[in-house]
Amino acid sequence: MNKNKIICPCKKVTKGDILDAMKNGALTYKEVKKETGAGSKCGHCKEDIKKFIKKHKEDI
Numbered sequence: 411m412n413k414n415k416i417i418c419p420c421k422k423v424t425k426g427d428i429l430d431a432m433k434n435g436a437l438t439y440k441e442v443k444k445e446t447g448a449g450s451k452c453g454h455c456k457e458d459i460k461k462f463i464k465k466h467k468e469d470i
């Protein structure tokens with residue numbers, strides 16, 4: 411996985427940022443949003459982020 415890949419262009423949040431937030435205990439979209447700001451502007455990244463969390467939950 412390319413951790414530098416941006417998953418939320420509005421807030422310039424990368425996959426690595428989401429993973430870090432997950433490691434800090436944010437395991438839902440809502441918590442990740444609060445922690446990183448991802449999804450707090452246009453919201454278009456919402457489904458991608460949800461999928462990402464689901465996919466990587468077990469690896470944390």
Ligand code: FES
Nearest residue numbers: 418420452453455
């Ligand atoms: S792309 Fe994430 S809020 Fe716009």
